[in-house]
Amino acid sequence: MTTGVSYDEGPPLRARTAAAVADTTLRANLQATAASWTAGREKMRDEFGFEQMRERAREIRLGNIRQLPELLDRLEERVRANGGIVVRAADRDAAAKYVVDLARARGAKLVAKSKSMATEEIKLNEALEEAGVRVVETDLGEWILQLLGQRPSHIIAPAVHLNRTEIAELFRAESGEDIPDEREALVAYARRRLRQDFAAAEIGVSGVNLGVADTGTLCIMENEGNARLVTALPRIHVAVMGAERVVADWDEAAHILQVLPMAAIGDDASTYVNLITGPRREGETDGPEELHLVILDGGRTALRGTEFEEALSCIRCGACLYSCPMWRTVCGQAYGSPYSGPIGAVITPLLEGTSSPRGSELPFLSSLCGACHDACPVGIPLHDLLVKIRGAVSTPAHRRARLGARVWAAAWRRPWAYRIGVAMTRGGLRVLGRSGWIRRLPGPARRWTSQRDLPARWPHR
Amino acid sequence: MIDAFIAALARRRATGREVDGDACATACVAQMTVWGASRALVPDDPWLAMLRVPDAIGDAGIEVVMWPSDRGWRELLGLDDAPPTCAVTVPLGAVAERGTLLVGSSPTHGRSLDAIGWWHLAVLRADVISATLAIALRTAYPPGSTPPSAISLVSGPSRTSDIEKITTYGAHGALEEHVVVVRSSQSG
Numbered sequence: 001m002t003t004g005v006s007y008d009e010g011p012p013l014r015a016r017t018a019a020a021v022a023d024t025t026l027r028a029n030l031q032a033t034a035a036s037w038t039a040g041r042e043k044m045r046d047e048f049g050f051e052q053m054r055e056r057a058r059e060i061r062l063g064n065i066r067q068l069p070e071l072l073d074r075l076e077e078r079v080r081a082n083g084g085i086v087v088r089a090a091d092r093d094a095a096a097k098y099v100v101d102l103a104r105a106r107g108a109k110l111v112a113k114s115k116s117m118a119t120e121e122i123k124l125n126e127a128l129e130e131a132g133v134r135v136v137e138t139d140l141g142e143w144i145l146q147l148l149g150q151r152p153s154h155i156i157a158p159a160v161h162l163n164r165t166e167i168a169e170l171f172r173a174e175s176g177e178d179i180p181d182e183r184e185a186l187v188a189y190a191r192r193r194l195r196q197d198f199a200a201a202e203i204g205v206s207g208v209n210l211g212v213a214d215t216g217t218l219c220i221m222e223n224e225g226n227a228r229l230v231t232a233l234p235r236i237h238v239a240v241m242g243a244e245r246v247v248a249d250w251d252e253a254a255h256i257l258q259v260l261p262m263a264a265i266g267d268d269a270s271t272y273v274n275l276i277t278g279p280r281r282e283g284e285t286d287g288p289e290e291l292h293l294v295i296l297d298g299g300r301t302a303l304r305g306t307e308f309e310e311a312l313s314c315i316r317c318g319a320c321l322y323s324c325p326m327w328r329t330v331c332g333q334a335y336g337s338p339y340s341g342p343i344g345a346v347i348t349p350l351l352e353g354t355s356s357p358r359g360s361e362l363p364f365l366s367s368l369c370g371a372c373h374d375a376c377p378v379g380i381p382l383h384d385l386l387v388k389i390r391g392a393v394s395t396p397a398h399r400r401a402r403l404g405a406r407v408w409a410a411a412w413r414r415p416w417a418y419r420i421g422v423a424m425t426r427g428g429l430r431v432l433g434r435s436g437w438i439r440r441l442p443g444p445a446r447r448w449t450s451q452r453d454l455p456a457r458w459p460h461r
Numbered sequence: 462m463i464d465a466f467i468a469a470l471a472r473r474r475a476t477g478r479e480v481d482g483d484a485c486a487t488a489c490v491a492q493m494t495v496w497g498a499s500r501a502l503v504p505d506d507p508w509l510a511m512l513r514v515p516d517a518i519g520d521a522g523i524e525v526v527m528w529p530s531d532r533g534w535r536e537l538l539g540l541d542d543a544p545p546t547c548a549v550t551v552p553l554g555a556v557a558e559r560g561t562l563l564v565g566s567s568p569t570h571g572r573s574l575d576a577i578g579w580w581h582l583a584v585l586r587a588d589v590i591s592a593t594l595a596i597a598l599r600t601a602y603p604p605g606s607t608p609p610s611a612i613s614l615v616s617g618p619s620r621t622s623d624i625e626k627i628t629t630y631g632a633h634g635a636l637e638e639h640v641v642v643v644r645s646s647q648s649g
Binding site for chain 2: 159188190196232233
């Protein structure tokens with residue numbers, strides 16, 4: 001059995017982050033993106049009282065997580081009563097297998113998808129393609145990445161690391177048409193091209209932002225309109241929902257539906273919120289004939305009652321990514337997990353375990369500055385969770401590092417040991433810095449001097 | 462409330478105007494003419510018929526396709542050189558604070574209606590406008606009742622920020638949105 005998020009194969013984290021830091025185009029793209037988010041966020045704070053809304057959002061989500069089993073049962077019962085089919089998937093393999101088996105059973109050749117992190121997590125595209133089913137991502141950013149064979153760099157803005165010149169080159173290669181480097185022309189091309197797939201797909205796959213337990217309604221938020229077409233035109237709609245994404249009633253839903261776009265894009269509403277309460281009814285000529293809700297656990301419910309429970313409050317707005325100096329430097333793809341940034345560094349190890357290479361590395365990809373906590377619309381103390389998860393990482397390298405830190409701490413608590421340590425260090429640096437500069441240090445300090453020289457005396461003479 | 466709603470529409474890069482019932486059809490045709498629409502996809506709604514909206518559109522030389530329609534998705538989506546369509550909706554509610562429409566599904570009103578058109582023209586009863594989203598949703602989902610199979614909250618034209626985080630309009634849904642608000646005394 002596999003639980004938790006999927007991992008990309010590839011070079012180790014240090015190599016990925018080093019490559020990202022060296023990419024000046026990427027840095028410029030990220031700076032522009034983060035500046036745009038910051039401006040939007042300030043507007044929400046000044047015009048809409050975002051800080052007060054944040055408090056209420058936190059209360060709602062903590063309450064939802066406390067009542068999660070009851071809310072999920074109620075949601076399941078209501079969705080079934082509305083004519084939908086509900087499947088509880090314990091892990092990502094079970095979730096992907098259900099959708100693949102369904103596609104096979106219905107003879108589907110084409111699946112149109114709207115943006116969904118849960119389907120990234122279960123590697124649904126790969127599973128469907130292995131089964132011979134063509135998958136088309138219809139969110140513009142996701143489609144761009146699919147054409148490039150890349151993974152998303154942000155939860156809600158997946159292609160934010162690319163600029164329009166790079167995208168225009170891609171579209172020209174894909175279409176053979178002379179498409180100018182203008183955003184309007186690029187969007188118009190994608191609109192025209194993807195309408196072919198909306199018309200032909202037998203199955204539409206979406207994620208779920210919120211499930212409303214009281215009425216069994218699935219809320220799917222978007223700005224482009226592709227999620228509406230994906231959920232309304234194909235004969236079958238499969239919605240894949242993380243098990244924690246449930247609220248009790250419409251008052252709670254109304255609040256979260258407003259807070260989420262404020263945090264995510266600095267706007268008080270997303271263009272479309274699709275509220276789906278079952279498949280098409282008698283006499284209706286659009287909407288799916290079959291609605292399948294796949295509720296993915298993948299290690300989520302095991303977090304309830306632990307010190308990490310608050311991570312389940314996340315509403316996947318991506319605000320913590322934009323606020324994070326690490327994410328703004330290396331971008332999402334360097335994390336090697338579908339979930340990047342502070343929330344990715346928290347939930348990847350929580351869902352996957354801390355023994356895998358990336359599960360043990362990601363909690364350390366943070367300066368613990370706390371900007372993510374300030375940005376989070378539901379007030380998750382991400383920096384505290386990161387510290388706690390670091391304590392749970394127990395690879396041989398981390399055990400060695402912790403032992404070293406304990407020795408260091410013990411020495412500095414004793415004046416005689418401290419004085420001996422300082423004298424030895426001073427003597428060693430004098431030898432190494434005969435030329436006036438220390439260019440290379442031994443042991444763990446080697447990495448520090450690989451890119452810096454240290455003056456042997458300070459102030460430098 | 463109507464003024465607040467129309468002001469909020471402007472923030473969403475949509476437009477709106479308030480009219481009496483007898484001026485509704487003219488206002489609809491005028492907006493379609495501004496957009497240059499040659500085809501309209503219109504729900505088979507008795508209130509719209511009473512306001513003579515489908516008749517006026519047809520009289521203006523714009524082809525009227527009634528929903529439900531047996532035209533295939535390719536044609537309705539504007540593929541194969543089909544003319545781009547102006548979709549007409551009759552929202553079941555609206556939110557003054559946010560400029561949001563609540564567009565519900567029914568046999569005569571498809572859940573995809575406003576998103577498959579090039580342009581979205583909503584004909585809104587003034588008395589269904591609520592102050593806040595919470596009130597509008599409470600009204601749309603009263604306890605013990607069966608809500609529509611789908612309700613779409615629509616806040617302006619389709620947009621994307623996936624290229625350089627700069628908003629660009631007309632992604633997959635309507636490129637433009639206009640709301641004709643019909644005063645309550647004429648709401649039928």
